[in-house]
Amino acid sequence: xxxxxxxxxxxxxxxxxKPVLFINKVDRxxxxxxxxxxxxxxxxxxxxxxxxxxxxxxxxxxxxWGVDFAKNSVAVGSAKHGWGFxxxxxxxxxxxxQDVFAKYKEGDIQWLRDNLPLDxxxxxxxxxxxxxxxxxxxxxxxxxxxxxxxxELGQSLQKCDPKGPxxxxxxxxxxxxxxxxxxxxxxxxxxxxxxxxxxxxxIGGRSTNxxxxxxxxxxTDLLDIPRVPAGNLFALYGFICPSGETFMSAxxxxxxKEEAYQLPTFEKIQYACEPVVSRxxxxxxxxxxxxxxxxxxxxxQADPTxxxxxxxxxxxxxxxxxxxxxxxxxxxxxxxxxxxNIGEPIIVYREKITKRSRDYYTKSANTHNRILLYIEPLDxxxxxxxxxxxxxxxxxxxxxxxxxxEEADWDAKEARRIVDVYQGSLLVNGTSGLQRFDKVKSYxxxxxxxxxxECILAKEPAAGFKVVFTDMTIHEDxxxxxxxxxxxxxxxxxxLAMLDAGPHLFEPIQKIDVKTPEGTEGPVNAIISxxxxxxxxVIPEGEYVRVQGEIPAAETIGIADDIRGSTQxxxxxxxxxxxxxxxxxxxxxxxxxxxxxRKGMPDHLPNTSSWDRFIYKKT
Numbered sequence: 001x002x003x004x005x006x007x008x009x010x011x012x013x014x015x016x017x018k019p020v021l022f023i024n025k026v027d028r029x030x031x032x033x034x035x036x037x038x039x040x041x042x043x044x045x046x047x048x049x050x051x052x053x054x055x056x057x058x059x060x061x062x063x064x065w066g067v068d069f070a071k072n073s074v075a076v077g078s079a080k081h082g083w084g085f086x087x088x089x090x091x092x093x094x095x096x097x098q099d100v101f102a103k104y105k106e107g108d109i110q111w112l113r114d115n116l117p118l119d120x121x122x123x124x125x126x127x128x129x130x131x132x133x134x135x136x137x138x139x140x141x142x143x144x145x146x147x148x149x150x151x152e153l154g155q156s157l158q159k160c161d162p163k164g165p166x167x168x169x170x171x172x173x174x175x176x177x178x179x180x181x182x183x184x185x186x187x188x189x190x191x192x193x194x195x196x197x198x199x200x201x202x203i204g205g206r207s208t209n210x211x212x213x214x215x216x217x218x219x220t221d222l223l224d225i226p227r228v229p230a231g232n233l234f235a236l237y238g239f240i241c242p243s244g245e246t247f248m249s250a251x252x253x254x255x256x257k258e259e260a261y262q263l264p265t266f267e268k269i270q271y272a273c274e275p276v277v278s279r280x281x282x283x284x285x286x287x288x289x290x291x292x293x294x295x296x297x298x299x300x301q302a303d304p305t306x307x308x309x310x311x312x313x314x315x316x317x318x319x320x321x322x323x324x325x326x327x328x329x330x331x332x333x334x335x336x337x338x339x340x341n342i343g344e345p346i347i348v349y350r351e352k353i354t355k356r357s358r359d360y361y362t363k364s365a366n367t368h369n370r371i372l373l374y375i376e377p378l379d380x381x382x383x384x385x386x387x388x389x390x391x392x393x394x395x396x397x398x399x400x401x402x403x404x405x406e407e408a409d410w411d412a413k414e415a416r417r418i419v420d421v422y423q424g425s426l427l428v429n430g431t432s433g434l435q436r437f438d439k440v441k442s443y444x445x446x447x448x449x450x451x452x453x454e455c456i457l458a459k460e461p462a463a464g465f466k467v468v469f470t471d472m473t474i475h476e477d478x479x480x481x482x483x484x485x486x487x488x489x490x491x492x493x494x495x496l497a498m499l500d501a502g503p504h505l506f507e508p509i510q511k512i513d514v515k516t517p518e519g520t521e522g523p524v525n526a527i528i529s530x531x532x533x534x535x536x537x538v539i540p541e542g543e544y545v546r547v548q549g550e551i552p553a554a555e556t557i558g559i560a561d562d563i564r565g566s567t568q569x570x571x572x573x574x575x576x577x578x579x580x581x582x583x584x585x586x587x588x589x590x591x592x593x594x595x596x597x598r599k600g601m602p603d604h605l606p607n608t609s610s611w612d613r614f615i616y617k618k619t
Contacts, residue, residue, distance in 0.1 A: 002513040002548070002576045005054060012065070013058030016140045020074070020125040021051055021067040025572075027078035030104045032570060033517070033543060037098050043542065048074050060139060073129045075121035083112035086121045133231030134160045137190065145190075147264030156191040162229035166192035166200070166249040169266050173243050173302035174235075176220060181337060183240040183298060184222060186233065190266075192249070194228040199250040202241050203263045204394060208250045212238035242301045244269045262396045268389030275307050275320035276508035276553045276577065279327050280343035281334065282316045292317065292338045299333055306330060309453060320348050323510075323575055324557060347508065347554040349595070350580050351455040351462045353377050354502035359470065362493040363616040364485035369440075370616050371489050372471035375497040378426060378464045381408040386424050393421040420445045423452045425465040436474040440486050444469075447487035448494075456495050456606045457503055458595035463580075467494060492614035499608060505588055506580035508553040513546070514563060516571040521545040523566035531555035550578055 011017045023044055029035045035043070052066045059065040067073045069087055077084025083100075090096065093115065103111050137160040141149070148154050156164025170187040194200075196214040201207070215224040217235045228234040246265035254260050283292045293310075296317055300306055306321040321327040324345045331342050356376035363370045378386075385391045385408060391400055401415035419441065420427040427448045429437070448467060455462035475481055512533065516524050518540070524547050525535055533551030540546075551559075556575065563571050583591055589605065597603055 001515065001572065001574050002511055003574045006576055008051065008054055009058055012055055016060055016136075016143050018063070018065055018130055018136075019051075019055060019067060020129050021048065022084065022122065022125075023047055023074065023076045024079050026076050026100075027081050027104070030101055035543070037101055039543070040101075041097065044069070044074075044076055046542075060143075073125060075125060077116070077118055077121070079118065081109050081112060082118050083109075083116040084118040084121045085116045086124060088124070089116065089121055133188075137231070141190070144267045145264060146267065153191060156230075160231045161191060162193045162231075164191045164230070165252055166194060166198065166247075168192075168194065168234075168247055170241060170243055170245040170247065171269070173240065173298075174217070174220070175298060175302055175333075177336065178220070181295075181298065182237065183302075184217070184235050184237060185239075185241070186217060186235050187247075188233050189228050189230050191230050193230065194234055196224075196226050200247040201250045201253045203246045203248065203265050205241055205245060206260070207241075208253075209239040209241075211236050240298060240301055243304055258396075261394075262399075269304075275305070275322060276348050276510075277322070277324050277327055277557075278318050278320040278346050278348050279331060280311070280316040280318055280346075281331060281340045284339040284341055288338050292334070292340065295334055295337045299330055303330065316343070322577065345557055346598075347557075349458070349460040349508070349583070349591075350464075350506045351457045351460050351498075352464050352504060352506050352580070352582075353498060354504060357497035357501035360493045360496045360500075361471075361616045361618075362489045362496070362611070362614040364480075364489040365614075366480055366485055368475035368477075368480040369485055369489055370471075370473040371469055371493050373467060373469040373490075373493045373497060375494060375501050376466050376468070377501075378424070378466045379408065382410075382426070382466075383424055383464050386421060386426075391421055420448055422449050423461060424463040425452055425467070428466060428468045430468040430470040431472055434472055434474075436476065437472065439478060440474055440481050443481070443483045443486040444490055446483065447490040450487065451491050451494050456498055457505055458592050459599050459601065460505065460595065462498075463506075465498075467497075469493075489614055492611035495606070495611050496608055496615070499606065505583045505592055507583050509550050509578045509581050510553050510556055510575040511578045512549050512551050512556075512573065512575055514548075514571055514573040515541070515544045515546050516563075516567050516573075518543055518545055520567045520571070521547055524563060524571065527559065527562045527566060531559060552581075 008019065012019050026040070026044070029040050029043060048067060048069060055066055072086040072088045075084050075086045095116075100112065103109070137158055141157045145157060149158065153165050153167060155161075157167060166189070168187055168189040168191070170185050172186040174184040174186060175181040176184060194214065196211060199208055199210050202209065213222060213224060214226070214228065214234060214236050215222045216228070216233060222235050222237070248263070254263075281292075283289050296308055296319070300308060306319065306326065308317050308319045311318055319327060319330060321330065327345065331340065334340060353375060354377060357374050359372055359374045361370065361372045382391070382404065385403060390403055390407070397416055397418070400418055401410075401412065404410035404415040405412055414428065414430070417429040418426055419429050427445065452462045452465065454460070512528060514524050521538060525538070528535060528547070528549045528551055531551055532555050533549050535547060535549040537548040538545060539548070563573055592605060593603060
């Protein structure tokens with residue numbers, strides 16, 4: 001299905017991970033679709049061929065990667081019922097695939113679990129087919145690490161050398177309910193040897209942390225190990241950080257701050273998704289708001305595809321995720337630690353602009369500071385660079401400028417003048433010879449971020465903005481340049497410019513992929529079409545028909561029940577984030593007013609009168 005294809009593209013094509021294949025849910029082919037053994041084998045064979053076709057298109061040059069049941073790099077089974085096998089395992093046990101059908105007929109699933117346990121084929125495929133870390137590092141490090149490959153560290157990473165400098169990555173956070181949801185960080189050492197006495201420096205978080213326990217995971221338990229050499233996975237207690245962090249030994253961090261800021265990290269882990277559904281959560285006991293903040297933070301560090309913000313007016317957290325199911329799982333986990341009231345699912349829109357604005361000149365409330373700026377839509381190439389994590393706020397100016405020049409055709413001078421990167425948008429210093437800017441830079445950046453987080457049409461997040469200030473007057477006395485003064489003039493200038501730049505509400509669109517039994521595709525098509533969706537493909541696949549389309553995320557709430565109802569629960573379906581599209585004109589105004597009403601905002605579209613008093617008029 002679409003999500004499977006995307007994950008193969010990301011892992012094999014982007015991350016250079018050699019694949020093996022497990023074909024799941026074979027129990028449904030046997031017990032629900034009542035396929036004969038011959039038809040089931042034909043289906044499994046077809047899936048293997050399709051996966052191989054995709055792997056061949058995207059695998060690294062010269063790798064020859066592929067999967068093959070005859071060579072035991074394909075396993076089949078049922079994760080739900082806990083059984084699975086490769087060709088080799090069947091031969092060893094003297095069994096035939098037909099024996100699985102016979103056991104389903106007898107209703108003896110326990111026999112399958114006992115005689116064909118799923119862990120065995122999975123472990124064998126890993127051991128027999130996946131490359132060892134020393135072999136994989138040679139071709140993966142140049143692809144996933146952005147530093148100097150000829151340096152001591154670069155050489156050590158490529159050789160996976162346990163004697164080299166310590167360098168690794170945190171790839172997963174496990175929160176154990178049996179230990180009060182204490183965070184266990186799981187990751188891999190790519191160079192050097194990780195000692196349990198080490199303090200490590202997180203390059204993204206720019207912080208040094210002590211390790212309390214170091215070891216490896218055995219299911220949910222941490223087994224203590226004093227040293228973990230390069231190539232191995234590890235687990236540790238002691239602190240929490242987001243998954244995807246690159247770390248090194250704290251004793252190796254350069255003393256020079258600028259040098260420390262330029263330390264190379266591993267490529268950001270790619271996720272093909274965007275938070276598009278949100279629910280409000282509020283502690284039932286107002287005394288527990290601090291505890292709720294801690295708990296939510298923990299879970300979001302463990303799941304980087306979700307995000308949250310605090311609505312200052314209502315005191316509620318707004319939790320956003322990729323689909324209603326993810327939010328449901330997260331809220332259940334949070335509720336286990338802090339009792340919460342949970343709001344209805346709400347779609348997260350984006351506020352975007354469609355043209356360049358005029359220049360707007362505004363002043364602070366105390367009239368001592370002024371800013372002149374304009375806004376224009378960010379070009380598509382730059383937006384993609386920010387989205388993919390190639391351009392971030394943590395990068396140094398030179399690296400940022402080089403990528404923008406080479407990959408998005410930016411002017412060399414302007415590319416060096418980026419003040420902030422946030423939420424798919426850029427703040428650019430277009431002035432020359434500006435005095436005292438360092439005094440207010442942090443305030444202007446914070447104002448830029450706050451404004452983008454809750455924009456002016458309906459307090460939805462903004463994206464794709466290029467905000468360029470071309471003149472600024474900053475008072476020499478710091479008493480007159482507080483955050484409130486700088487934010488006031490910045491908010492008003494950006495808001496006035498946005499109103500002049502063709503602002504619109506954009507809605508998230510999901511690709512929908514439904515595999516439904518032959519003869520039920522008509523009702524499925526009707527459900528998608530009725531919900532403002534469009535069908536892009538209908539592909540017959542033997543006893544199934546595959547319906548592919550696009551549908552606004554707002555229309556997916558409750559669609560699962562409709563699809564299950566019209567196919568007697570026999571359809572498989574999934575979504576994948578496709579992008580944002582402008583809300584149709586006929587719906588836009590009503591939708592903006594509806595969101596504003598829900599958020600307690602004035603029940604009219606925004607206009608310049610709210611910010612007129614900040615406009616600076618030259619005398």
